[in-house]
Amino acid sequence: MKGTLRVSDVVHLGDIVAMDYDLPEALGRQLDISSLPGIGMLDEALSIREIKAEDLLDEGTTPRQLHVVYQVFKSVKTPEALIIPSLHFRFKGDPPQEFDTTTRTLTIEPLIPAETLLEQLDIRAPHPPHPIDTQTALDRLIQWLGAFGAALLLLLLRHWRHLKRTRPFEAIRRRCAKALTLRHQRQGLETAVRLIHRALNQTYGHTLFEKDLPHFFEDQSRFSSEKASLRDFFILSDAVFFDPAFDEHHYPEASHLLKRLLEGLIKAERGQKG
Known part of the structure; x- marks a missing residue:
């Protein structure tokens, strides 16, 4: 075939x-x-x-x-x-x-044809490897890392702003902790109280007074577990700013109350139960 x-x-x-x-x-x-x-x-x-x-x-x-x-x-x-x-x-x-x-x-x-002489073959010496321009690659790497770092920084900034808008108590955690460790304890207490007031106002939507607490708990039910602590906070706030009898003997108890309150508010803000 x-x-x-x-x-x-x-x-x-x-x-x-x-x-x-x-x-x-x-x-x-x-x-x-x-x-x-x-x-x-x-x-x-x-x-x-x-x-x-x-x-x-x-x-x-x-x-x-x-x-x-x-x-x-x-x-x-x-x-x-x-x-x-x-x-x-x-x-x-x-x-x-x-x-x-x-x-x-x-x-x-x-x-290779048999009649080809060795002299006729173009046998070249081995070429050394071409040098690589590492500077160009390094410049590109630096540019890429710079762009990546800028993008990461932007994402972190947006995340921080998002937390500041949606989790105001989380946003003030560090500043409150720092304020409560100041050598001048009265000044630190005042700073921490102002920060918590500001976070409460941001959460409520406008200035929150003690008389508005029932409406606040009705509107923000996740904070209901902190009813007693928030009432104590408003009493403490009045004492810190307006009570002449409030002195250094009250500072440790006041500092403890603020730390415990902020911890509870942060958990409630996250939707966690205390």
Whole structure:
């Protein structure tokens, strides 16, 4: 069974060789794919890279065609004959019919012709590796890190502003803690009380007075657990700013009350139960 060669009769190491074998439909049998050779080395000179049966329309007839792709793996110093061996396969049936393709002879030539003199070969000295401009890469890295840092700073700023708007008690936590550690305790207490008043006003929507607490708890039910503490806070606020009898003996208790109140307000602000 003859095959059609799709490339030149002269090949070299590494070349791809495609062959098409026509299989007449008149046989009336189905090709047994399992009888075909597998992908891989065929012999010491050739390997099979692809093998498949194809249907082709040709002037009203429908022949089957076996398409085989080989690759040359043989290196030679002088031209030699390269034989594409016969492939054995069969058609299903009872009994099955077996066939062989015809062999095909090609010429394999060396990649460098034998008559080429060594002096004719352009053998160049190895080139040293090209130096890499690391400064450009470093500049780009610095620019990227700068842009990343600016973006991160912007995100943190937005997050801080968001917390300041939505969690005013969380926003004053550090300033209150710092104020309550001041050496001048009276000044620290006044600062902490003002900060808590400001956070309460922001949460309420406008200035919150003691008489407004029932409405505040109705509107902001998450702070209901701090009813007693907030009433004590307003009493303490009046004492800090207006009671002449409020002196340094009251500072420790007042500081403890403010810390405990702020902790409870922060938990309530987060939706946590005390």
